Amino acid sequence: MHVQDRHGRPVMSLRLSITGRCNVNCIYCHKDGMTSSRGELSAADIEKLCRVASDLGVGKIRLSGGEPLIRDDIVEIVERINNIGFRDISITTNGTLLEGYSTALSEAGLDRVNVSFDTLNPETYRFITRKDYLERVKSGISSAVDVGLDPVKINMVILRGVNHHEVWDMFEFCREKGAVLQIIELLKTESCHDDAVERYHCDITPIEAELAERADQIRTRKFMQDRKKYYIDGGEIEVVRPMDNTRFCANCTRLRVTPDGKLKPCLLRNDNLVDTRDALRENDTDLLRELFFEAIRRRSPYYTP
Incomplete structure (x- = not known):
């Protein structure tokens, strides 16, 4: 049974940004909606938060950053989380260390x-990352597919005048690799400033219209912000449109955690965080549960549905 917020949205997943550090410097980065934070939770504290989340019915954990593979204890973190018994554990990475x-x-x-x-x-x-890691990332993708991580998804942020014309090339690459392409609308947050959004934001409506025309099948992911999945010639493309406010926010089922241990009810807000550090320091599980319930109580669609 999933705990629901005041708007009837079940809390089904927990996304932990386990570091603010990164080894690339992408021009559009929104830092997972985080403002700067001091410190990083230990592997043991991450486990404590995940155990409470599991007790509240959360079934899916995602680790992100920054770049989560920068952490020397990343394998230990995954092992600790896996021992809790979640049905799905995933990581979002830039791929430079994945191989x-x-x-x-x-x-x-x-x-x-x-x-x-x-x-x-x-x-x-x-131009996008300010680094020369492209071949390293491609090798990492191949390695992830080869070891059986499934699915391997490629997150492609669509940038006007930069890569908006490359969707079909990337789709062919993903189809050949056995990966799923996920095209993502550029999102404005406190960490991705107005000038970047104004310069690079691309209306992906025409792209999605072409996908619909070419698709053999279309599915809607109800509990993932109503995202559309398009199946084309044996490949998959999923579309993420965070600026489509009603669908994205009204169908959000995720609670987030900042690198320094604050529960974050909303990707787009940093004014309603719930600090767990004292409870973690005191190893107070009952208080942690209360703090989770408080964060869930504070969940509200950023835009009025």
Whole structure:
């Protein structure tokens, strides 16, 4: 049984940003909706939060950052979470370190991985990330597929004038690799400023219209912000439209955690956080449960449905 917020939305997943550190510097990064935070939770504290979440009916855990694979204890973190018994554990990564971790993460209990990868063009990749890791990321994707992480999803943020014309090239790459392409509308948050959104935001409506025209089948993911999945010639493309406010917010089933241990009820807000650090320090499970309920009580669609 899932706990519901005041708007009738079940809390089904917990997304933990386990570090604010990253080894790339993408031009559009919204830092998972986080403002700067001091410190990182230990693996033991992450486990404590996940155990409480499990007791409240949460079935899915996602680890993100920053870049979560930067943490030396990332395999231990996955092992600890896996021992709790969640039905789904996943990571969002930029893929630069994935090749070296795929086997260990799979053996530790990781189910699947999302790789942020916006282009197959080396010059465009350098422009977006300010790094030269493109081939390393491609190898990481292959490694994740080979060890059986399933699905491997490629997160492609669509940027006007940068990569908006590369969707079908990326789709072919994903289909050949056995990965799922996820195209994502650029999102404005406190960490992704107005100038970046104004410069690069792309209306993906025409892209989605073309997907609908070419699709063999279309499905809607009710408990994932009403996202559409398009099945085309044996491949899959999922569309994430966070600026479609009513659908995205009204169908949100996720609670978040900042790197320094604050429960975050909403991706787009940082004014209603619930601090768990004292409870973690005192190892007070009852208080942690109360804090989770408080964070769930504070959940509200950012835009009025």
